[in-house]
Amino acid sequence: MTSEAADSEVQQVLADPGWRRLHPVTPVLRAWKVVAVVLVVVAQQGLDNLLQANLPGWILLLGVLGGLVVVGIVTAVYSAIAWRRTRYRIDADAVHIEQGVLWRRQRQAQLDRLQAVDLVRPLLGRLFGLAELRLEVAGGAGSKISLAYLKEEEAQRVRNALLAAAAGVRFAEGEVVAEAPQRAVVEVPVPRLLLSTLLSGLTIAVLVVLAGCVVTVVLTRSVAPLAGMAPGVLGLAAGFWARFNNAFGFTVAESPDGLRLKHGLLEQRSQTVPPGRVQALRISQPLLWRRADWWRVHVNVAGYGGEEGSGDDCTVVLPVGTREELARLLLVVLPDLGTGTESPLDVVGSGLTGTGTDGGFTASPRASRRLDPIAWRRHGFRITDRAFLARSGRxxxxxxxxxxxxxxxxxxxxxxxxxxxxxxxxxxxxTPGPVSPRVDHLDTATAAALLAEQSVRARAARAAAGPERWMARGD
Amino acid sequence: MSTDAGEPFDPQGVTWQRVSPRLTTARRTVLAATHLPVVVVAVVLAALLTWWIVLAAVVALALLAWQWWLVGRQVPAWGYAERDDDLLVRHGLLFRSLVVVPYGRLQFVDVEAGPVDRRFGVATVQLHTASPGTDAAIPGLPPEEAARLRDRLAARGEARLAGL
Known part of the structure; x- marks a missing residue:
């Protein structure tokens, strides 16, 4: 290719009105993030060293402030260049993004492979009314596309346009796509969230640590060991906080674009998981929730699992819910369980609490009690026309x-x-995620039959499955 | 092998392909190359310092003998079978496992061969689906069989490719 041809191509692309830029405040936010990190590191690691340097206070203060200012300016300038060189475009089939200062990268993601769209509003971004848009396309770790930062209204507009395009709804260039109407399904009240967080396994850990503290203090007759416990206590507190912060104000809603989740105290996250993108679902109940009959629901969505540090942030679809709320949620996530004449809730209910052959489940034989004396009666599976249910855990x-x-x-x-x-x-x-379904300790003949039948069933279901573009169904 | 219908590791109507016995030689070569230097070093050190370092050599030799024997049993236990819609991969003697990978679920296929593998003319075909749990690798295939399998799987995967 001659340089002239390349130039004309570049010109053509540049002239394309479809290309857009991120919000101009982006470099400031990024610079502030870096400064904040440096500040934290200095505060944690360097404070002792600085104080030992025996310098007058004002020189110290000036040095630290000056250093931070320099770091801030350098990152701001770099981020500004990066911002200038980043642009994105959305057409009916794909999202295109170009970025990078020294190493240029152009990425194009097919919309029919879109797995989920998250709108994340970090604390600082909320002050400026900015948000980050994250697109998951299930290409393994690092396949996420992040548009950070956009004005909040624009982020919402882009999200709606993306979902509409991914759904197969065609729209004209420049047309504003209305948000698909949504209907609230479940809202988790804050008092229940607080109580459920306190009733988790973490509390047991805290009690054990506390008991250990008391014993050591009594035995050694000094409070010195308490200082040693501090990091552990801090870690536990951070665990509580992370859970509470993430699940605060959790709402689940239903829309034609799929499941909508909104949650978070400091960092707010609005997730949209289109229909048919939930790969697997796990309903679980910690021991201390049994009295209240509360349940937690995790899902596997391709793309969420591949990201590092994603943890519970985006795979929880219900942090704590009653059985009635669970039923409403299931209707949205898996509208048709294929239970025939039986009520889907009865089938799920017997899977949640049943043992042995309750509710049509196929159970592990008695021989398995020698391998799993506690939970062997709970191991079992049930097959409906549409789904595979695996039960476990006592x-x-x-x-x-x-x-x-x-x-x-x-x-x-x-x-x-x-x-x-x-x-x-x-x-x-x-796909990668918190759910890894398995049925332990089945009779060999049952296992052989299950393997043979399930591969046939999965194949038939795949052949009958709807298109990736969910609105294009029935065409 | 039992022909009982209830045997999960031997589904009915499946003819298993075995991997090349050259894999045994390749794996034993690697074992020898990793264990024998330890033996030599231990013996030399024992001669120079104290005699009881010889025990390390004895342990290394015992490990080598045990793994040598184990490889001889494990390699024939590998098997694979191409069915109309899926590929079966079976391995293990003590801890047995059988994986069923539908062609339509294949995301990509790797063919790998290290220096020792190449010397003995074997390659590994590794199947990848969207799930990290799919542990389906077939070691010890002759290179031409590996290439044939790869092309075959690619063709079948394309024909049956569905979304996730």
């Missing part, structure tokens, strides 16, 4: 649900003890 109750068409691959495993007892475990492989 102390921490669990029920995994996988739609047949979302099964990636299957495996059957057997260790030497299982072999002697005539048992085998079956695993269904799902």
């Amino acid at each position: 102390v921490l109750r669990r029920l995994d649900v996988v739609p047949h068409e979302r099964t990636q691959s299957l495996a059957v495993e057997q260790g030497p003890l299982q072999r002697r007892l005539g048992l085998a475990s079956v695993a269904l492989h799902s």
